[in-house]
Amino acid sequence: MFAARQSFNLLQKRAFSASASQASKVAVLGAAGGIGQPLSLLLKLNPRVSELALYDIRGGPGVAADLSHINTNSTVTGYNPDAAGLSDCLKDSEIILIPAGVPRKPGMTRDDLFNTNASIVRDLAKAAADAAPKAHVLVIANPVNSTVPIVAEVYKSKGVYDPKRLFGVTTLDVVRASRFISQVQKTDPAGEKVTVVGGHSGVTIVPLLSQSNHPSISGETRDALVNRIQFGGDEVVKAKDGAGSATLSMAMAGARFAESLLRAAQGEKGVTEPTFVESPLYKDQGVDFFASQVELGPNGAEKIHPIGKVSEYEQGLIDKCLGELKKNIQKGVDFVKSNP
Numbered sequence: 001m002f003a004a005r006q007s008f009n010l011l012q013k014r015a016f017s018a019s020a021s022q023a024s025k026v027a028v029l030g031a032a033g034g035i036g037q038p039l040s041l042l043l044k045l046n047p048r049v050s051e052l053a054l055y056d057i058r059g060g061p062g063v064a065a066d067l068s069h070i071n072t073n074s075t076v077t078g079y080n081p082d083a084a085g086l087s088d089c090l091k092d093s094e095i096i097l098i099p100a101g102v103p104r105k106p107g108m109t110r111d112d113l114f115n116t117n118a119s120i121v122r123d124l125a126k127a128a129a130d131a132a133p134k135a136h137v138l139v140i141a142n143p144v145n146s147t148v149p150i151v152a153e154v155y156k157s158k159g160v161y162d163p164k165r166l167f168g169v170t171t172l173d174v175v176r177a178s179r180f181i182s183q184v185q186k187t188d189p190a191g192e193k194v195t196v197v198g199g200h201s202g203v204t205i206v207p208l209l210s211q212s213n214h215p216s217i218s219g220e221t222r223d224a225l226v227n228r229i230q231f232g233g234d235e236v237v238k239a240k241d242g243a244g245s246a247t248l249s250m251a252m253a254g255a256r257f258a259e260s261l262l263r264a265a266q267g268e269k270g271v272t273e274p275t276f277v278e279s280p281l282y283k284d285q286g287v288d289f290f291a292s293q294v295e296l297g298p299n300g301a302e303k304i305h306p307i308g309k310v311s312e313y314e315q316g317l318i319d320k321c322l323g324e325l326k327k328n329i330q331k332g333v334d335f336v337k338s339n340p
């Protein structure tokens with residue numbers, strides 16, 4: 001309790017000492033939702049954020065009014081869909097986070113969300129491409145494997161696509177991976193770094209345990225761990241029993257990714273995060289987007305790291321991932337072509 005209070009005080013102190021030269025406007029689309037609210041809270045506590053712009057089809061101004069009483073320096077403004085609400089929210093943003101969209105219920109796959117979320121993401125992408133074409137866009141809405149290509153196609157159609165500035169947020173997969181491996185190995189998760197590559201759903205989530213601190217994990221223990229990382233989202237969907245999917249852990253993961261981008265934008269070198277981006281790694285196999293470790297810089301994705309050495313077992317997982325991923329990506333591309 002004392003330690004938690006100490007680190008909160010430290011966060012507040014840093015917030016008050018943030019320099020004005022680091023002004024960064026961050027917009028959250030879907031800000032009144034299960035992810036949007038705690039994500040906005042964490043961004044309000046981040047001293048690197050100077051202006052927080054919160055948009056939702058309902059409830060944005062209420063969340064903004066609530067957060068605006070927190071005694072950190074950033075301003076918070078809420079926007080409704082009326083008049084120029086969305087474009088005002090987006091204008092001058094450095095980062096746009098998109099958690100808008102419906103979550104899963106038990107028994108659903110992420111792909112089952114496509115019919116509803118594809119058009120939500122397409123429309124928000126159109127507005128973002130018009131109002132803030134240079135912003136970094138962080139797509140959280142599922143199915144990420146398809147919604148990221150949707151945003152890319154919209155930006156291409158408007159002539160403003162910059163692949164370095166578009167990211168599918170897969171941070172939660174590595175957050176889970178480090179937590180789950182620490183539970184098996186009885187270690188501190190803070191010291192566990194597990195590379196997770198591929199996409200963000202089921203078999204497209206590929207943990208590379210051979211590159212972790214515990215490369216010798218094998219047999220049933222390895223299989224169970226890999227399965228838990230691939231299907232971790234289902235655990236939460238089942239436990240919430242119809243009330244949605246991961247929101248709090250996702251908010252933490254999204255805030256971490258935004259913080260990494262801001263650190264890189266503000267000049268810090270060597271900042272890396274795993275993320276689903278347009279990638280050369282498997283283009284020769286027709287897979288244009290792939291999540292791997294990416295070095296971030298002021299212009300976004302500066303360097304896409306190669307996968308590195310993988311075991312035969314992991315190569316099998318990657319092969320399975322690629323087939324599924326290719327279909328998911330094509331589905332997003334086709335959607336925009338038929339529903340521009």
Ligand SMILES: NC(=O)c1ccc[n+]([C@@H]2O[C@H](COP(=O)([O-])OP(=O)(O)OC[C@H]3O[C@@H](n4cnc5c(N)ncnc54)[C@H](O)[C@@H]3O)[C@@H](O)[C@H]2O)c1
Nearest residue numbers: 030032033034035056057099100101102103140141142250
């Ligand atoms: N990438 C990941 O790792 C990850 C993790 C968890 C959840 N998700 C996904 O994030 C999405 C949101 O999940 P949630 O639990 O916050 O859902 P939620 O239903 O609690 O919140 C979604 C919010 O989006 C808003 N919204 C709907 N249409 C909108 C539009 N056109 N413009 C602006 N806002 C709009 C809703 O009003 C709502 O407030 C889901 O698709 C979920 O699957 C992704």
Ligand SMILES: O=C(O)C[C@H](O)C(=O)O
Nearest residue numbers: 104110142233234245246
């Ligand atoms: O599982 C979900 O549907 C939400 C999210 O993608 C997750 O991984 O928790």
